[in-house]
Amino acid sequence: MSEHRISMTVNGQQHRGLVDGRLMLSDWLREAAGYTGVHVGCEQGVCGACTVIVDGRAVRSCLMLAVQADGCSLTTVEGLAAADGTLHPVQQALKDNHGLQCGFCTPGIVMTLAALRADGARPDEAAMTEAMSGHLCRCTGYQGIRRAIRQLAAEDGTP
Amino acid sequence: MSAPPISAQRFIGQRVPRKEDGRLLTGRGSFVDDIILPGMLHAAFVRSPIARGTIRSIDTDVARAQPGVHAVLTQADLAPFGVTMLSFFLGPVEVAMTPLADGRVAYVGHPVALVIADDRYLAEDAASLVVVDYAEEAAVVTLDDARLGPRVHPDTDDNVAALMGEEEADAALEALLAGAPHLVSQSIRHQRIAQSPMETRGVVASLQGESELLVHITCAGPQLVARWLTLALDRPGLSVRVVAKDVGGSFGLKNHPWMEEVSAILAAMLLRRPVKWIEDRIENLTAANQAREQEMTLRAAFDTNGRLIASHADYALNNGAYPMGADANIAVHMFLWAAYNIPAYSFVSRGWYSNTPGLAAYRGPWAIETLARETLLDRAARQIGIDPVEIRRRNLCTAADQPSVTPLGIPREDITPAQCLEKLLEVVDVPAFRAEQAAARAQGRYLGLGLAAYIEPTGAAGSIAVMTGELAQLRIEPTGRVVAVMSVHSQGHGTQTTMAQCIADQLGVPIEDVTIFDGDSSRGGFGPGAGGSRQGVIGGGAAIRAGRLLADKVKAVAAHLLNASPEAISLSDGMVHVAGAPEMRRTLREIAEIAYGEPGRLPPGMETGLEAQYRYDPPPMTFTSAAHACIVEVDADTGFVGIRRWVSSEDCGVMINPAVVEGQIAGGLAQAIGSVLLEDAARDAQGNPTAATFKDYALPTIFDVPDFEYVHADTPSQAEGGFRGVGEGGCIIGPPTLVNAIADALAPFGEVPVDLPLTPAKLMTVIEGQPWPERPVSRFHPDHRAPEVDAPAPVAPAVAAVAPAIAVGIDGAWKLVLATPMGPQPMVAHFQVAGDRVTGRLEADQGSQEFTGTLSGDQVRWEMKVTKPMAITLKYELTFAGSSVSGKCKMGLFGTAKVRGERA
Ligand code: FES
Numbered sequence A: 001m002s003e004h005r006i007s008m009t010v011n012g013q014q015h016r017g018l019v020d021g022r023l024m025l026s027d028w029l030r031e032a033a034g035y036t037g038v039h040v041g042c043e044q045g046v047c048g049a050c051t052v053i054v055d056g057r058a059v060r061s062c063l064m065l066a067v068q069a070d071g072c073s074l075t076t077v078e079g080l081a082a083a084d085g086t087l088h089p090v091q092q093a094l095k096d097n098h099g100l101q102c103g104f105c106t107p108g109i110v111m112t113l114a115a116l117r118a119d120g121a122r123p124d125e126a127a128m129t130e131a132m133s134g135h136l137c138r139c140t141g142y143q144g145i146r147r148a149i150r151q152l153a154a155e156d157g158t159p
Numbered sequence B: 001m002s003a004p005p006i007s008a009q010r011f012i013g014q015r016v017p018r019k020e021d022g023r024l025l026t027g028r029g030s031f032v033d034d035i036i037l038p039g040m041l042h043a044a045f046v047r048s049p050i051a052r053g054t055i056r057s058i059d060t061d062v063a064r065a066q067p068g069v070h071a072v073l074t075q076a077d078l079a080p081f082g083v084t085m086l087s088f089f090l091g092p093v094e095v096a097m098t099p100l101a102d103g104r105v106a107y108v109g110h111p112v113a114l115v116i117a118d119d120r121y122l123a124e125d126a127a128s129l130v131v132v133d134y135a136e137e138a139a140v141v142t143l144d145d146a147r148l149g150p151r152v153h154p155d156t157d158d159n160v161a162a163l164m165g166e167e168e169a170d171a172a173l174e175a176l177l178a179g180a181p182h183l184v185s186q187s188i189r190h191q192r193i194a195q196s197p198m199e200t201r202g203v204v205a206s207l208q209g210e211s212e213l214l215v216h217i218t219c220a221g222p223q224l225v226a227r228w229l230t231l232a233l234d235r236p237g238l239s240v241r242v243v244a245k246d247v248g249g250s251f252g253l254k255n256h257p258w259m260e261e262v263s264a265i266l267a268a269m270l271l272r273r274p275v276k277w278i279e280d281r282i283e284n285l286t287a288a289n290q291a292r293e294q295e296m297t298l299r300a301a302f303d304t305n306g307r308l309i310a311s312h313a314d315y316a317l318n319n320g321a322y323p324m325g326a327d328a329n330i331a332v333h334m335f336l337w338a339a340y341n342i343p344a345y346s347f348v349s350r351g352w353y354s355n356t357p358g359l360a361a362y363r364g365p366w367a368i369e370t371l372a373r374e375t376l377l378d379r380a381a382r383q384i385g386i387d388p389v390e391i392r393r394r395n396l397c398t399a400a401d402q403p404s405v406t407p408l409g410i411p412r413e414d415i416t417p418a419q420c421l422e423k424l425l426e427v428v429d430v431p432a433f434r435a436e437q438a439a440a441r442a443q444g445r446y447l448g449l450g451l452a453a454y455i456e457p458t459g460a461a462g463s464i465a466v467m468t469g470e471l472a473q474l475r476i477e478p479t480g481r482v483v484a485v486m487s488v489h490s491q492g493h494g495t496q497t498t499m500a501q502c503i504a505d506q507l508g509v510p511i512e513d514v515t516i517f518d519g520d521s522s523r524g525g526f527g528p529g530a531g532g533s534r535q536g537v538i539g540g541g542a543a544i545r546a547g548r549l550l551a552d553k554v555k556a557v558a559a560h561l562l563n564a565s566p567e568a569i570s571l572s573d574g575m576v577h578v579a580g581a582p583e584m585r586r587t588l589r590e591i592a593e594i595a596y597g598e599p600g601r602l603p604p605g606m607e608t609g610l611e612a613q614y615r616y617d618p619p620p621m622t623f624t625s626a627a628h629a630c631i632v633e634v635d636a637d638t639g640f641v642g643i644r645r646w647v648s649s650e651d652c653g654v655m656i657n658p659a660v661v662e663g664q665i666a667g668g669l670a671q672a673i674g675s676v677l678l679e680d681a682a683r684d685a686q687g688n689p690t691a692a693t694f695k696d697y698a699l700p701t702i703f704d705v706p707d708f709e710y711v712h713a714d715t716p717s718q719a720e721g722g723f724r725g726v727g728e729g730g731c732i733i734g735p736p737t738l739v740n741a742i743a744d745a746l747a748p749f750g751e752v753p754v755d756l757p758l759t760p761a762k763l764m765t766v767i768e769g770q771p772w773p774e775r776p777v778s779r780f781h782p783d784h785r786a787p788e789v790d791a792p793a794p795v796a797p798a799v800a801a802v803a804p805a806i807a808v809g810i811d812g813a814w815k816l817v818l819a820t821p822m823g824p825q826p827m828v829a830h831f832q833v834a835g836d837r838v839t840g841r842l843e844a845d846q847g848s849q850e851f852t853g854t855l856s857g858d859q860v861r862w863e864m865k866v867t868k869p870m871a872i873t874l875k876y877e878l879t880f881a882g883s884s885v886s887g888k889c890k891m892g893l894f895g896t897a898k899v900r901g902e903r904a
C-alpha cells in the first residue's frame, strides 16, 4: 500500500486528500468527495454507469485510480445543471423523452453525451448513438435514450 | 361502478413527465450504496469455489489478524440468532438453510464466511486470506444431473423440489392426442438468466439502540422486507424499519433478503456497528439467485381444420440449491392455453434441486408457457400447412367465446387477445411482407415474420396470502400541499408519478402539488411491493379511492363554510369552487388551515384535519392481453439476427401514463431480446459459472434493440380506474415473437430448435445443415465416460424397506408438510388403523377435518373435500417408513403436491 497526496477540481470545487495508491477514482468521488451520483454498476469497465468527465473527456471512473486524476479537472453528473437548477440540454432531453426508469445507468449516459457536446461540439445522431454502445441500461430498452438523442440532434440541426 | 369523478380527469392518460427524473438526472437519488453512516463497517464474503462438498475446516486466524479487520464470521457465529430463512410466501423454506454455509456447500459462490473491516478493500483482502478446506463431491448441475445424480440436500428423499400435475399418463387425454388428425410436439429449452439489475444487491444495517433495527436495502418493496425480516429474526421487542428510496431495478431478484443480506444484518447486530454490504458484479452474476433454466415438452393435437383438441405439457425447472421457495410453477400451466380455446389439457411439472444458485423470480416467472405455446403454434402452422395468423384466429378466445372457463378453471370475461391480433394486423401488412420476403429470398436474404399472442394475469390479490391489496394514506396538509404515503414501491416503475396522477385528478390539484412517499416501511402500511404487474392496478385503485374519500371531505367542509350544498362544490386548479358563485372560491390551503386549526368552524361532529386512507382489494384477476409482431433478417453467412421492426399491440386497459406503459413494454422486450439472442448464465460440468462479467454475460445494448411501435387497445378492466397491469408482458410475449421470426426466416433450411439463446453459431448449424450442438451427457448418465470426480452412489429412496406389521407404526400423530403452489403448508395428521381401514383427522391453521381411508402394505390413501380456495377433492397417498412418511396429495386443478413428514 502506498499513500499519495492528491488534489483535483470537481465540479468547480477544489478537493484534496490522502489516498491509497489502489483507490479507484469512483470510490474517491463517491465516498471522499461526496458525489454519489457517480454510480458503480460493474467495476469491470463495461456498463458505463460510472462515467465522469476528466479534463474534457468521458472516463470510466471504475477503471481509473484516484491518483491518476491528481491535478485534473473533473465534472460529475452533479456538476452539470446550471446554478439556478436549469438542466443541461442532455438532462432535459432525457427527461422530456422518458429516457430513464430506475435511473441507475443514467448518470453515466448523461456524462457521455455531455462530453460529446463539450466546447460547443454538436455531434450528430449517429455519433451520439455510437457512444451509447458503451452503456448498459436494463430498464428502458434504450427507447427514450434514442428519442433524447434525436431531440438533441434536431435542436442542434445535426440529425 | 364508480361514482363520476369530481373533476374532469386531467392527468390520467397523459404522458406526464416523471417526478422522479429531476433527482435521478442530477445525481441526487438515494440508492443503498449512497447511505454512509458514522462508524460504518464494510463486509466481504468468502465464497465456496466448489459446487458441492463438505467443509472440513475454516481457518480465519490470518484474516482476523489483518489491520482494519473487525471480525471474520462463520455460521457458528450467526447460529445463536436462530434465523429462519423464509420463502416469498413467508413460510420456512423447504430445505434446511442457514445464512452462511453450515458444514456443506451447495453451489459455487455459496457464502462460507463474512469479513467485516474498515473498508471494502481491506475486507476483500482479508477474505482472500481465509483458508477453507473442502472435501469436494461430484456436482449436480443440470436438470439431467438432478434427475440422475445424488441428492443435493441430504435430508430430502430425492432432488424433486416441487411436483405438480399428473405423474401417470392420463389415458383419456393420451387417446385424444394419439387419435387426432394432427399431433404437434415441441421440446424447448430456456437457458439460465441473471436478472442483472444495474444496481446490484446491497444492504446497510444498523441497530438504533436496543429495540430498532434500521435496514437500508435495495429491494422490491420495503414493507415486504420488513415483514420478512421481522418473521425471520423473530426477536421479541425488536422493531424492523426498512428504507429503500431509490432502487436500481429488481426484475424479481430483490423480492426479499437472502443469505448475504441476512448475514450482513446479523453482523451489524453482533458487532453493534453499522455494516454495509454492496454486492459486486461478479458476485451478482455468479452467486446471486437466478432464474429460468427450464425444459418443456409440449404436445398439442389439432383437428383437420387446425382447431385445438387437447394438449399436454411435461415441464422441468432448475430450482438450484436454495430457491426462494421450491417451485414447479403452477402458473405456467394455468396460463399456458388461457388465451385460447382448448377442451382438454393436462401436465406434469417438476422443480429440481441442483448445485447451482437458487431460483428467484424473473419478470414473468411463468413466461415459458407463452414461449412453448406460441412456438408450437408456428410449428403446427408449418406442419398442417396453414398460415400462422390463421391458426391463431381459429383458436384464440374471442369476445364471442366469453364468459368461459379454461380447463384449469381460469374464468375469462374480458380478455382481448383476438382483438389485439386484429389491431396488430391493421398495422403490420402481412401480405406485403410475404412478397418482400419472397423477393429477398430470391436474392439470398432471409427475412422472417414472427407473431405471438398471450394473456397475463395482473394485479392479483387475495388468493395468495402475501399478495395483499395496496394502501394509500392521503392528506392535504395545512399548507395546501397534498402528500400520499403509498404501499407501492418503485424500482424504476415511476409510481411516484403515476400515483400522483391518480390523486391529482381526484383532488383537482396540479401534479406538482402532490408528493408520493413510498420508500420506508415505517410509513403507511403493508404491500408486497412490485411483482405480478400489480402496482398500477392495485396502487392506482387505492390512490383513486383515497382521493375520492378526501375530496368528499373537502367538499363537506367547504360546503359548510361557504353555505353551499356539497353537490355545488367542485375542486380544480388547487381551488374549491362553488357553482355559479366564482367569487366564493377558496384555495385548498384556506380550507385546510380551517380544517386543522379551527374545529369550531367544521360541520358538527366532523374529525379535524384533511386525511383519508383506503386499502384497495381489486377483483381476483385482471387480465392484460397482447399480440406482437417482429420482422428480422438473419444473415446466412454469419447467423447474425438483425431486428428490423417490432410492433406491440396490447390491451392494458386505461393507461395512467402511456409513456410509463410503453417504457415497461420496451424494457420487457429488451430483456426478451437478451434471452433469445444473448444472455446465458451458464455453468460448466463442475458447476462453475462461465459468465462472471458483463463481457461474458451479454446484456442487450442500444444496437440490439430496435425502435418499438405501439398499438393500444384500452379496454377498461373491472378494477377501479379500469387499469390492467403491464410490468411483465414484454418479457413474456417477446421471446416467442422473436423466435418465431427467426424460425420463419430460416424455414428454407429446416426447423430451428427452441434451445435458447439462439446464438449465431447455433443458427449457422441450421443454415449449413449441420447437427444442432448437443448438450453434454450428464456425468451421472451410464453413457457418460470418464467422470472427473467419483460420484457417490445414489442413495436409495427412504421408503425402500417395508416392515410387515406397518399398521402398528402408523397410529398416532404425524407432522406433515404439504408443498402447495402457494408455499409449504404445515399440518398435523392423526391416524387410527383398524384392519385395512384408517380413520383420522387432519389439522391445519385453517381448521381440522376428519377422514376415512384405506391401508394397503405401508400405504395409506384417503380423500377429502375442501371448499377453500375453491371446491376441490384432495386425494392423499402416503407411504410410511419407520418414523418418516412421504407421498403426495392430488389437488384437482392445482395438480399434485408432495407431502413429507415425521412422527409428531
Ligand atoms: S462501473 Fe465502471 S463501467 Fe461499470
Ligand code: FES
Residues within 6 Å of the ligand: A099, A100, A101, A102, A103, A104, A105, A106, A136, A137, A138, A139, A140, B198, B248, B249, B492
Ligand atoms: S434506467 Fe434502470 S438501468 Fe437504465
